[in-house]
Amino acid sequence: MTAALRFDPIRLPEKCEQLRKEVRAFLAEEIAAGTFDPHKPNREDTDAPEFSRRVGAKGWLGMTWPKKYGGQERSFLERYVVTEEMRVANAPTRRFFVADRQSGPVLIKYAPEHIKMDILPRICRGEICFAIGMSEPNSGSDLFAAKTRATKTDGGYLINGTKIWTSSAHIADYMIAIFRTSPPTKENRRHGLTQFLVKMKQPGIKVNPIGQITGQYEFNEVVFTDFFVPEDHVLGEVDGAWKQATSELAYERSGPERFLETYYVLTELVRAVGPNPDTRSAEGIGRLVAQLHTMRRMSVSVAGMLQAGKEPVVEASIVKDIGTVWEQQLPHRVRDLAAFVEETATNRETLERQLDFAIKTAPKLTIQGGTTEVLRGIIARGLGLR
Amino acid sequence: MAESDNIVVETAEKIFADLADPQTINNDKKNSWQAPLWQALSEAGLPLAWVPDDLGGSGASLADGFALLNAAGRFAVAVPLAETMLAGWLLAQAKIASPDGEMTVLPASPKDRITIDADGSLSGRARGVPFAKAAKHFAVLAHGKDGVSIALVDAGKARIESGLNLGYDHSDTVTLDKVQPVTIKVAPDGVDQTNLMLMGGVARSLQIAGALESMLDISVRYSNERVAFEKKISKFQAVQHNLARLAGESAAALAAATSAADAIANATSFNDEVYLEAASAKIRCAEAAEKGGGIAHQVHGAIGFTIEHILHRYSLRALAWRDDFGSESHWAVELGKLVASRGADELWPLVASR
Numbered sequence: 199m200t201a202a203l204r205f206d207p208i209r210l211p212e213k214c215e216q217l218r219k220e221v222r223a224f225l226a227e228e229i230a231a232g233t234f235d236p237h238k239p240n241r242e243d244t245d246a247p248e249f250s251r252r253v254g255a256k257g258w259l260g261m262t263w264p265k266k267y268g269g270q271e272r273s274f275l276e277r278y279v280v281t282e283e284m285r286v287a288n289a290p291t292r293r294f295f296v297a298d299r300q301s302g303p304v305l306i307k308y309a310p311e312h313i314k315m316d317i318l319p320r321i322c323r324g325e326i327c328f329a330i331g332m333s334e335p336n337s338g339s340d341l342f343a344a345k346t347r348a349t350k351t352d353g354g355y356l357i358n359g360t361k362i363w364t365s366s367a368h369i370a371d372y373m374i375a376i377f378r379t380s381p382p383t384k385e386n387r388r389h390g391l392t393q394f395l396v397k398m399k400q401p402g403i404k405v406n407p408i409g410q411i412t413g414q415y416e417f418n419e420v421v422f423t424d425f426f427v428p429e430d431h432v433l434g435e436v437d438g439a440w441k442q443a444t445s446e447l448a449y450e451r452s453g454p455e456r457f458l459e460t461y462y463v464l465t466e467l468v469r470a471v472g473p474n475p476d477t478r479s480a481e482g483i484g485r486l487v488a489q490l491h492t493m494r495r496m497s498v499s500v501a502g503m504l505q506a507g508k509e510p511v512v513e514a515s516i517v518k519d520i521g522t523v524w525e526q527q528l529p530h531r532v533r534d535l536a537a538f539v540e541e542t543a544t545n546r547e548t549l550e551r552q553l554d555f556a557i558k559t560a561p562k563l564t565i566q567g568g569t570t571e572v573l574r575g576i577i578a579r580g581l582g583l584r
Numbered sequence: 585m586a587e588s589d590n591i592v593v594e595t596a597e598k599i600f601a602d603l604a605d606p607q608t609i610n611n612d613k614k615n616s617w618q619a620p621l622w623q624a625l626s627e628a629g630l631p632l633a634w635v636p637d638d639l640g641g642s643g644a645s646l647a648d649g650f651a652l653l654n655a656a657g658r659f660a661v662a663v664p665l666a667e668t669m670l671a672g673w674l675l676a677q678a679k680i681a682s683p684d685g686e687m688t689v690l691p692a693s694p695k696d697r698i699t700i701d702a703d704g705s706l707s708g709r710a711r712g713v714p715f716a717k718a719a720k721h722f723a724v725l726a727h728g729k730d731g732v733s734i735a736l737v738d739a740g741k742a743r744i745e746s747g748l749n750l751g752y753d754h755s756d757t758v759t760l761d762k763v764q765p766v767t768i769k770v771a772p773d774g775v776d777q778t779n780l781m782l783m784g785g786v787a788r789s790l791q792i793a794g795a796l797e798s799m800l801d802i803s804v805r806y807s808n809e810r811v812a813f814e815k816k817i818s819k820f821q822a823v824q825h826n827l828a829r830l831a832g833e834s835a836a837a838l839a840a841a842t843s844a845a846d847a848i849a850n851a852t853s854f855n856d857e858v859y860l861e862a863a864s865a866k867i868r869c870a871e872a873a874e875k876g877g878g879i880a881h882q883v884h885g886a887i888g889f890t891i892e893h894i895l896h897r898y899s900l901r902a903l904a905w906r907d908d909f910g911s912e913s914h915w916a917v918e919l920g921k922l923v924a925s926r927g928a929d930e931l932w933p934l935v936a937s938r
Binding site for chain 2: 200201202203204205206207209210218279282283286464465466468469471472473474475477479480481482483484485487488489490491492493494495496498499513516519520571573574575577578580581582583584
């Protein structure tokens with residue numbers, strides 16, 4: 199028996215390359231129209247509603263979902279291409295990305311039909327924004343420690359407690375959150391958590407913004423006070439959310455967003471060194487490109503596994519671990535290499551501004567979506583060590 | 585590329601399991617395992633896997649041959665299997681039939697150059713040639729006034745200075761001084777020294793990835809056996825995290841190497857996309873050899889540092905293989921130059937080309 203994990207060399211089919219051209223053309227038009235500046239990642243783009251609608255109109259949201267819910271029934275590989283082209287262009291995707299990647303698939307799996315028919319088509323049209331309510335003060339990665347209570351009442355549940363680090367909660371229309379419906383048991387400390395669909399912007403929910411060291415506002419504290427959630431907004435099994443949540447993680451952990459968040463500094467470094475780099479710059483760029491290429495091939499391979507109906511939890515954890523460590527180091531390596539770039543490089547100012555922002559962004563990359571330590575625990579379990 | 589999903593790999597794995605068990609080899613100070621292993625591999629037609637039937641080989645596909653090299657890496661096989669395969673492949677490019685017996689390729693470094701003299705003889709020096717001492721023939725890529733040619737050379741006509749690589753395998757300096765080749769033919773378009781180095785680099789990448797797989801296996805096993813501070817060391821979180829990183833390095837090496845192999849096996853030419861794949865594989869696998877091998881030794885502690893233990897058969901070879909057919913530093917510079925010359929806005933289209 200071998201402990202090694204195989205990442206088969208999936209090749210993107212021709213229709214993906216056709217789609218890639220369409221996405222590039224669309225993004226070029228948006229850039230030309232001034233929707234966003236690909237060289238400025240540090241904008242407040244959480245609220246780009248018209249862009250979201252135009253992406254939806256292209257059929258690029260909910261791409262893999264059933265047509266009856268507004269989806270396109272296209273492949274994960276096609277979705278992959280759209281995601282990576284948007285990321286590389288620095289398109290303002292935050293408003294729709296969570297719903298597209300995670301919330302929609304959860305609803306498809308666990309929501310009652312009338313809710314699916316109501317919400318999913320609106321996600322596909324780029325009309326609504328989702329947040330994910332997992333962490334709480336004093337829980338974070340330790341999800342079992344979540345305390346926010348959902349107490350049974352007539353026709354539903356009353357929610358009391360606080361979620362925190364909730365990205366986009368201030369603009370979100372909905373949140374999919376995990377609440378405690380009963381205490382953990384001695385035999386199973388994963389027991390007692392339930393997944394709920396929460397309609398935001400209602401009385402009983404207070405959203406308090408939390409500033410970030412980048413100067414942006416994405417995080418929020420979300421306080422629930424006797425907030426009512428109707429019965430039919432329970433997603434899946436009462437007390438059984440743990441298993442549901444873990445099976446989603448392969449989607450969250452292996453995509454191109456897990457190594458491309460600071461990618462823009464690499465492009466800008468290549469621009470700054472010009473066509474005839476010295477040996478030091480050439481070697482540095484070559485290594486970074488080789489590492490990037492390898493991760494992308496692994497990530498594409500996981501997309502192929504998802505397309506084949508597998509649940510590559512360990513493989514996805516490896517991609518996220520290697521990918522996020524890489525994107526975290528990238529701005530620092532680019533800074534090293536940029537130290538000798540000519541002062542006269544035409545894009546020097548852009549590069550420095552990008553580095554400033556990317557270096558501030560870097561610390562979060564190995565935290566969001568599962569910390570490095572949690573991921574390595576999952577990989578160790580996969581190796582049979584736990 | 586999964587093991588045992590094709591007959592070539594199945595055959596090779598059975599031979600390796602029977603005749604190249606790392607523990608048996610490690611205990612055999614006289615190298616008496618080498619002759620029976622080579623004989624069995626030859627009888628199965630594996631050293632000439634990449635040579636078509638009509639040129640004396642067994643005509644396996646490029647893909648099967650690459651998978652075979654990955655299996656050889658898993659056993660850290662120290663006979664000139666990869667070298668003979670590469671030599672046979674190079675000769676076949678010029679439709680030169682392969683002779684029986686061990687072969688290797690010249691040059692084995694992008695910096696060395698063999699030239700063709702006016703009288704058709706070959707001159708030049710090639711350093712770090714793996715298994716030159718064991719080879720009966722060399723497949724040589726040489727530069728003349730008509731461009732690149734491929735030659736079959738009798739090893740007995742060369743001057744060979746013995747050397748050893750990090751893994752204690754032969755890595756020799758070969759000097760040709762007006763040596764008349766057995767056969768020489770002009771290379772077809774698209775075969776040049778760079779592409780030979782890329783092909784050799786991908787072969788080494790697959791071997792390194794295989795060695796890392798084995799290092800991961802034996803490290804996981806050892807961590808589940810070794811007790812320290814009254815616990816199996818696999819139960820310590822720090823050890824678990826190190827092994828998770830080793831699994832990541834092993835997976836990255838395998839992914840890079842198999843992707844490059846797949847790219848070459850399906851390409852019609854060594855274009856920029858294939859160059860990216862092959863160069864990246866060599867760079868990333870070399871980095872993985874350093875990081876992953878370091879972790880494997882850390883997990884094993886002092887026992888893994890002894891000559892009695894098999895770990896060094898994998899770790900030192902993986903480190904040694906970094907140097908053949910261009911080091912990762914060489915390929916990083918070349919890849920960086922390629923990326924820079926294409927320009928910033930062409931970087932992503934290159935990366936996203938498959």
